[in-house]
Amino acid sequence: NAGVTQTPKFRILKIGQSMTLQCAQDMNHNYMYWYRQDPGMGLKLIYYSVGAGITDKGEVPNGYNVSRSTTEDFPLRLELAAPSQTSVYFCASSYGVPGANVLTFGAGSRLTVL
Amino acid sequence: AQSVTQLDSHVSVSEGTPVLLRCNYSSSYSPSLFWYVQHPNKGLQLLLKYTSAATLVKGINGFEAEFKKSETSFHLTKPSAHMSDAAEYFCVVSDRGYGGSQGNLIFGKGTKLSVKP
Numbered sequence: 494n495a496g497v498t499q500t501p502k503f504r505i506l507k508i509g510q511s512m513t514l515q516c517a518q519d520m521n522h523n524y525m526y527w528y529r530q531d532p533g534m535g536l537k538l539i540y541y542s543v544g545a546g547i548t549d550k551g552e553v554p555n556g557y558n559v560s561r562s563t564t565e566d567f568p569l570r571l572e573l574a575a576p577s578q579t580s581v582y583f584c585a586s587s588y589g590v591p592g593a594n595v596l597t598f599g600a601g602s603r604l605t606v607l
Numbered sequence: 608a609q610s611v612t613q614l615d616s617h618v619s620v621s622e623g624t625p626v627l628l629r630c631n632y633s634s635s636y637s638p639s640l641f642w643y644v645q646h647p648n649k650g651l652q653l654l655l656k657y658t659s660a661a662t663l664v665k666g667i668n669g670f671e672a673e674f675k676k677s678e679t680s681f682h683l684t685k686p687s688a689h690m691s692d693a694a695e696y697f698c699v700v701s702d703r704g705y706g707g708s709q710g711n712l713i714f715g716k717g718t719k720l721s722v723k724p
Binding site: 497528533534535536537538541551555583591592593595596598599601604 | 616639648649650651652653656658697701710712714715716717
């Protein structure tokens with residue numbers, strides 16, 4: 494039972510490059526999320542999705558894009574990487590609304606933009 | 608709007624002594640409250656959750672938390688710390704029925720727990 498799988502685990506980007514962080518879950522969860530974690534700041538929600546074909550912005554969406562073509566996959570796209578996007582990114586999923594359901598997190602993707 | 612404050616950024620205890628990690632929240636509605644734990648280089652894992660049932664909530668690995676509405680607190684405790692408890696702990700609040708946000712979660716800034724031998 495894999496849960497939530499994120500790739501890559503580590504990546505170094507140059508300013509202005511683009512990349513996609515992959516996230517897949519095998520629990521048939523409807524809700525999926527992308528968070529970023531900066532030291533001493535907790536987790537901030539970037540984007541979330543309540544089902545295939547439906548996405549919405551979270552607290553810090555600027556500089557990112559997402560898509561949800563299937564229930565299983567929720568990739569996060571970084572366009573024109575900037576040093577401010579250096580962070581650890583976590584993908585998570587839940588069966589239903591986050592207030593009433595447990596989130597299952599991936600192991601994280603550490604991104605450095607130089 | 609809801610918010611959550613973890614009162615200590617770092618707590619250090621000796622193995623076998625009690626653990627207290629403090630969390631205060633602010634919420635316009637009846638909140639759901641969670642504690643998540645993050646071990647080094649790992650994702651977050653749920654310790655326990657409060658969703659308006661019993662005010663004393665028991666979680667995994669001997670942790671528990673008490674919801675105190677009058678004090679707007681949800682402190683995490685454990686009677687006896689173990690070396691394996693060393694990790695970062697996050698208090699999380701969600702307002703159920705918070706409009707179009709689908710009850711999004713607000714994370715505290717985290718408390719790093721160190722356990723000395």
